[in-house]
Amino acid sequence: MKHIVRISRIIRTPRGNALLVGVGGSGKQSLTKLASFIAKSQVFQIAISKNYNQTNLLEDLKNLYKVSGIQGKAMSFIFTDNEVKEEDFLGFINNILTSGEITNLFAKDEIIAISSDLRGALKKSRPTVLDTIENLWQFFIDRVKANLHVVLCFSPVGEKFRNRALKFPGLISGCTMDWFTRWPNEALRAVAEKFMGEVEIACTDQVKKEVVNHMAFVHDLVTTTCDNYFSQFRRRTFVTPKSYLSFLSSYKYLYVSKRTEVGILSDRMNMGLNKLVEASASVAELQVQLVVKEKELGVASKAADVVLADVT
Numbered sequence: 001m002k003h004i005v006r007i008s009r010i011i012r013t014p015r016g017n018a019l020l021v022g023v024g025g026s027g028k029q030s031l032t033k034l035a036s037f038i039a040k041s042q043v044f045q046i047a048i049s050k051n052y053n054q055t056n057l058l059e060d061l062k063n064l065y066k067v068s069g070i071q072g073k074a075m076s077f078i079f080t081d082n083e084v085k086e087e088d089f090l091g092f093i094n095n096i097l098t099s100g101e102i103t104n105l106f107a108k109d110e111i112i113a114i115s116s117d118l119r120g121a122l123k124k125s126r127p128t129v130l131d132t133i134e135n136l137w138q139f140f141i142d143r144v145k146a147n148l149h150v151v152l153c154f155s156p157v158g159e160k161f162r163n164r165a166l167k168f169p170g171l172i173s174g175c176t177m178d179w180f181t182r183w184p185n186e187a188l189r190a191v192a193e194k195f196m197g198e199v200e201i202a203c204t205d206q207v208k209k210e211v212v213n214h215m216a217f218v219h220d221l222v223t224t225t226c227d228n229y230f231s232q233f234r235r236r237t238f239v240t241p242k243s244y245l246s247f248l249s250s251y252k253y254l255y256v257s258k259r260t261e262v263g264i265l266s267d268r269m270n271m272g273l274n275k276l277v278e279a280s281a282s283v284a285e286l287q288v289q290l291v292v293k294e295k296e297l298g299v300a301s302k303a304a305d306v307v308l309a310d311v312t
Contacts, residue, residue, distance in 0.1 A: 003027070003031050003178060003180065004031050004034060004035050004038075006176075006178050007020070007031055007032055007035040007151070007178065008035040008038050008039055010149070010151075010176050011035055011036055011039045011074070011076055011149045011151075014145075014146040014147075015146055016149055016176065017097055017149055017151070017152075017174055017175045017176065018032075018149070018150075018175055018176055018177075018178060019152045019171060019175035019177045019178070020032070020151065020153045020154070020178050020180060021154055021155070021177060021178070021180065022155070022156070022179065022180025022181070023155055023156070023157060023238045023240045024155055024238075024240060024242070025240035025241055025242025025243065026180040026240055026241050026242070027180065027241060028080075028180060029045075029078055029080065029153055032076060032078055032151045032153070033076075033078075035076075036076040039074065040074065041074035041149065042073060042074065042076065043075075043076045043078060044060075044064060044075055044076065044077050045077075045078045045079075045080075046060050046079070046083055048082070048083050048085065052085060053086070054086060057089055057092065058092070058102075058105060061096075061105065062105060062106065064077055064148060065105070065106075065140075065144050065148070066114070068144050068147035068148040069114070069140045069141070069143045069144040069148075070114060070117050070118065070143075072121070072143055072147060073147060074147050076149050077149065077150050077151065079093060079150065079151070079152050080152075080153040080154070081153070081154045081155055081160065081161075087164075090164055090167070090168045090171065091168065093150060093152070093168070093171070094169075094170035094171060094174075095170070096150055097150060097170040097173075097174030097175060098170040098173075098174055100142075100144055100145040111133070111137060112133065114136075114137075114140055115133050115136035115140070116136075118136050118139055118140055118143075119131050122136055125139070150175070152171060152175060157236065157238065182223055183219075183244070185216050188216035188219055188220070188244065189212055189213060189215075189216045191248070192215040193212050195245075195248045196208060196211060196212055196248075198252075199252050199256070201255065202259070215247070215248065215251070218247070219239065219243075219244045219247065223239050226238065226239055
C-alpha cells in the first residue's frame, strides 16, 4: 500500500518521475500499472524484440511526446533494466529526465506542424505569450515534461546499477527513488492466509494457522540464509516475493495432487474392502448351502447303497 501511494503521488505530480529499485519479482511494474490506473494515466512500455534498436526507441518516444505534448494526456512510461538493449537507450532517458528534450528527435517540418497544432492551446493557457515557433515549441516541451512520467524499474543486483548511476546522473537526480525492500513477516502471513483460504485443507483451523505461520517462517529463514551465504562466500543470492508466491503455488499444487492421489488410493482400498466383505458374505452363504447339500448327499448316498445292494 505504501508503494502504491508513493508511486501514485509521483505520477499525479507534474514533472514527476520515479526510480523504483528492487530485485526482480518485487512488484515494481504491477504497482506502477495500478497507480497509473488510479491516476487515469495511460501506460506505455516498449516491446523488446530481436531487431529492436535505437531507431525504434526514438519512434516510440516520438509517439509519447505527441500524445503527452499535443493531446495533453498523462502518460506513464515504464522502462526496465531488461529493456536496455544498448546503453545509448539510457542516454535518451537521461535527456528526458534532465531537460525534457531529446536533440534532433523531430525534423524541422515536424516541429512546425506540432507548433501550429498548439497555437490555440498556447493562447488559452498563456495569453500574454507571443505565438512564435520558439514559444510554441517551448510550450510543447513544458507540456511533455508535465504529462510524461518516466518510471524506471531497476534491479540493484550486480555492478550495472552502480555504473549506470555514475554514467547517467539524471537517472538519480531527475527521479524520486523508492526502494522495494523485503516483505515484513506480517505481510508474508497475510498473503499466505489469503492464498491458503482458496485451498480446502482437511484439518482444523489451528493447524491451518500453523501452516500459514510456517510458510512465512520458511521464507524468512531462506532470506536470512541468503544473507549468511553472502557474508561467508561474498556471493549474493536473492529471494523475492515472486519466489514466495511460487512457493505457495507449489504447496497448493502438491497438496491438491497428493490429496487426489490419496483419494484414488482410498477409493481403491474401499472398493477392495467392499469386495472382501461381499466375498465373506458369499462364503458364509455357500457354507449354509454346503450343510444342506451334505445332508442331501447323505440321504442320496444311503439310497445309492440300497440300489447297489439290489444290483449286486
